[in-house]
Amino acid sequence: MSTGPAPAWSPVAEARLGLALVADLLGRDLQRAARAAGSPAALWSCDVAALTALLRLDEEAAGRLRSWDRRAAVDVARARLVAEGIALVTTETSPAPPARLGSIFDPPFALFAEGDWVTTAARLEEAPAVAVVGARRPTAAGRAFARDLGAALAERGAVVVSGLALGVDAAAHEGALEAGGWTVAVLGAGLAHGYPRANAALRRRIAAAGCVLSEYWVDTPPAPWRFPARNRIVAGLAHEVVVVEAGARSGALITADFALEAGRPVLAVPGSPWSPTAEGCNALIRAGAGVCCGVDDVVAELAHPGWREAPAAAGNVPDGLPGEVYGHLREAPRRLDELAGVTGRETAAVSAALALLEMEGHVLRGEGQRYWATPRAAR
Numbered sequence: 001m002s003t004g005p006a007p008a009w010s011p012v013a014e015a016r017l018g019l020a021l022v023a024d025l026l027g028r029d030l031q032r033a034a035r036a037a038g039s040p041a042a043l044w045s046c047d048v049a050a051l052t053a054l055l056r057l058d059e060e061a062a063g064r065l066r067s068w069d070r071r072a073a074v075d076v077a078r079a080r081l082v083a084e085g086i087a088l089v090t091t092e093t094s095p096a097p098p099a100r101l102g103s104i105f106d107p108p109f110a111l112f113a114e115g116d117w118v119t120t121a122a123r124l125e126e127a128p129a130v131a132v133v134g135a136r137r138p139t140a141a142g143r144a145f146a147r148d149l150g151a152a153l154a155e156r157g158a159v160v161v162s163g164l165a166l167g168v169d170a171a172a173h174e175g176a177l178e179a180g181g182w183t184v185a186v187l188g189a190g191l192a193h194g195y196p197r198a199n200a201a202l203r204r205r206i207a208a209a210g211c212v213l214s215e216y217w218v219d220t221p222p223a224p225w226r227f228p229a230r231n232r233i234v235a236g237l238a239h240e241v242v243v244v245e246a247g248a249r250s251g252a253l254i255t256a257d258f259a260l261e262a263g264r265p266v267l268a269v270p271g272s273p274w275s276p277t278a279e280g281c282n283a284l285i286r287a288g289a290g291v292c293c294g295v296d297d298v299v300a301e302l303a304h305p306g307w308r309e310a311p312a313a314a315g316n317v318p319d320g321l322p323g324e325v326y327g328h329l330r331e332a333p334r335r336l337d338e339l340a341g342v343t344g345r346e347t348a349a350v351s352a353a354l355a356l357l358e359m360e361g362h363v364l365r366g367e368g369q370r371y372w373a374t375p376r377a378a379r
Helices: 011-026 031-037 040-044 048-055 059-066 070-084 099-103 117-126 140-155 168-178 197-208 226-237 251-261 276-286 295-301 320-331 336-343 347-359
Strands: 087-089 111-115 129-133 159-162 182-186 210-214 240-243 266-268 363-365 371-373
Touching: 011 040, 011 059, 011 070, 011 087, 031 040, 031 048, 048 059, 070 087, 087 117, 099 226, 111 117, 111 197, 117 159, 117 182, 117 210, 129 140, 129 168, 129 226, 129 251, 140 159, 140 168, 140 182, 140 295, 140 363, 140 371, 159 168, 159 226, 168 182, 168 197, 182 197, 182 226, 197 210, 226 251, 240 251, 240 276, 240 295, 251 266, 251 276, 266 276, 266 295, 320 336, 320 347, 320 371, 336 347, 347 363
Parallel strands: 129 159, 129 240, 159 182, 182 210, 240 266
Antiparallel strands: 087 111, 111 210, 363 371
């Protein structure tokens, strides 16, 4: 935790901090008002009457704004950021966010960073950055694929960007961390809010080996509309977006839309036409998105000098019955009784082979008690 006097910031940086405070005070987005005013700095320089008109405030909200001491609020906020070791990141600070973030619709006024922003900024400039997003309630196979892809991307030198949501997001972050890579999480609430609570431990790991970012003032609570807004930043930080699993109305599709609007390539993992969690991905592919069946597809889609060579394969599948069982699972997911039938072996022997394969990470048990060959083993 940092102590000592708050640093001297430029008037523009202070204006961006001030707007984050106003957004928290009023519980609303200020992007439209900033466009109307001409710039974030111009909006911050407006007096209360002009702000009230631009923001179309009712009397209750206007009263809160009139009684608010903006100068004192900014000074207190700046001191708090210093005390809690949170970096204010703007286009005027050093290091600034990557220039590509400015190409998205309504780029954020500022970002608040928990973790090592200096190293993160350097990696976002030098390495390929890939957003991996998807369903909050993925299938077991979808979660395993996202985890494997996050790890494989980290091994190939990429920064993995996602939104720290349950499901695919968390799995991608976990995979990157387990491979010793760098990952960035973008929140839909202020940094003081541990949302979702189930990912609190994962968030601490990300802050220790990456960075957690938010455009919202530290105390801003989560709200439904803030998560789609967060997705534009995920897309803006990335060079490329991969959607692993997504329903027809998934928020991951919003991230894909933002990426496409900014000219970023989008890939989707194809799924069964009978699976609701594959509807969004299959729709993206029909609309022209690239197909992602593994890390090689991601690398092939994005020309970037920061890609590393693929590491040597590790963890060979055992010989004998486990290898035979694994070979059948490569063809299609199967239940224990189905595997016993195709191998002609006793159920107990097949069950023991599956236990070994599962322990070594070659297979996983998914819906309907079916076993799947994991993507990593298949590479």
